[in-house]
Amino acid sequence: MEKELLTQSGLKLYLTCSKKWDYRQEQSLVPLEEAPALRFGSSYHDILELRNTGHDLKECIFSLEETYADREMDESGKMISEFCCLVGMTVAYFNRYPLEDEEFTFEKVESKIKAPLINPDTQRASRSFDFSGKCDGVVKDKETGKLSLYELKTSSQIDRAYILKVASFDVQCAIYTHHLNLDSVIYDVVKKPTIKRKKSVKVYDEIQEFKKDGEPKKNKTKILKEERPESEEEYIKRIASWYEIDTDDKLCRLSLVVTEQDKLRAMRTLWSVSQKILHDRRDSFFIQNAGSCEKWGRFCEYYDICTSHESEIIKQNQFKTREINSELTDKKPVF
Ligand code: SF4
Numbered sequence: 001m002e003k004e005l006l007t008q009s010g011l012k013l014y015l016t017c018s019k020k021w022d023y024r025q026e027q028s029l030v031p032l033e034e035a036p037a038l039r040f041g042s043s044y045h046d047i048l049e050l051r052n053t054g055h056d057l058k059e060c061i062f063s064l065e066e067t068y069a070d071r072e073m074d075e076s077g078k079m080i081s082e083f084c085c086l087v088g089m090t091v092a093y094f095n096r097y098p099l100e101d102e103e104f105t106f107e108k109v110e111s112k113i114k115a116p117l118i119n120p121d122t123q124r125a126s127r128s129f130d131f132s133g134k135c136d137g138v139v140k141d142k143e144t145g146k147l148s149l150y151e152l153k154t155s156s157q158i159d160r161a162y163i164l165k166v167a168s169f170d171v172q173c174a175i176y177t178h179h180l181n182l183d184s185v186i187y188d189v190v191k192k193p194t195i196k197r198k199k200s201v202k203v204y205d206e207i208q209e210f211k212k213d214g215e216p217k218k219n220k221t222k223i224l225k226e227e228r229p230e231s232e233e234e235y236i237k238r239i240a241s242w243y244e245i246d247t248d249d250k251l252c253r254l255s256l257v258v259t260e261q262d263k264l265r266a267m268r269t270l271w272s273v274s275q276k277i278l279h280d281r282r283d284s285f286f287i288q289n290a291g292s293c294e295k296w297g298r299f300c301e302y303y304d305i306c307t308s309h310e311s312e313i314i315k316q317n318q319f320k321t322r323e324i325n326s327e328l329t330d331k332k333p334v335f
Pocket of ligand 1: 017018019020288289290292293294300301302303304306
């Protein structure tokens with residue numbers, strides 16, 4: 001019998017809240033509308049995948065245009081904002097890291113990893129699970145030939161606490177480096193734009209007035225022509241300027257070493273979670289972790305079901321069933 005796949009995102013999900021794992025993985029429930037944060041992150045990964053396989057900026061922007069072709073249909077304007085932010089982030093990345101100046105080449109991009117899930121204490125393989133994941137890439141240093149894992153992250157905040165968290169607790173990278181036999185990671189962290197699209201900008205007509213002698217007056221008279229939302233072009237331009245200020249704090253590249261100890265701890269975490277999932281299944285009980293219900297002002301997508309004693313009406317009206325581990329399917333960006 002084929003084993004079930006425990007993926008990196010499944011692991012993260014279970015560690016966030018085992019009840020959330022239950023909804024997503026056991027019951028295969030996903031919200032009818034994809035969470036904007038997930039869509040945003042995955043669109044940016046898709047675009048940088050194109051860049052890392054040799055496509056230029058124009059081609060990347062074209063792909064975004066295609067992906068967000070219906071953005072104007074969204075009356076809330078969120079899709080337009082998202083599109084502009086993605087374009088701004090892509091332009092900033094290309095400016096910061098011109099491909100020809102990179103110190104490394106990409107050996108693999110969006111590469112799948114599948115391996116038996118091993119108990120690190122006994123070296124026995126799980127009878128229930130295999131591990132599977134997809135890494136953003138493997139890069140080769142042009143000078144030394146050393147291979148490193150490449151990971152891309154987008155974050156609303158890049159500060160000391162964020163960097164320490166990445167350096168100390170990134171189970172995902174430790175698992176990937178273990179399976180790929182690597183001991184270092186190049187991390188690209190890109191801060192998401194924190195400036196919002198302006199709901200209203202004033203557009204003026206400039207009228208040139210003349211003196212009696214026919215010479216133009218120095219100052220033109222401005223007359224309000226219209227008040228409208230900021231255009232895509234204006235917003236993208238503002239985002240590009242935003243990235244030009246304190247660029248180092250918004251586009252960071254970290255080079256980290258992954259020790260054998262880090263890898264062992266990550267493999268133990270993975271094994272332990274696999275056993276907890278089996279245990280929860282046997283008990284038909286998944287613990288609700290109320291501490292994870294709200295993060296950065298956003299509520300968990302299962303909040304309504306969770307707080308309504310699993311109302312069938314909410315399940316039917318707000319959710320659909322999805323393919324398990326759909327993040328591992330080959331969903332290529334439009335290009
Ligand atoms: S609402 Fe809270 S308890 Fe329920 S699944 Fe989400 S994080 Fe877990």
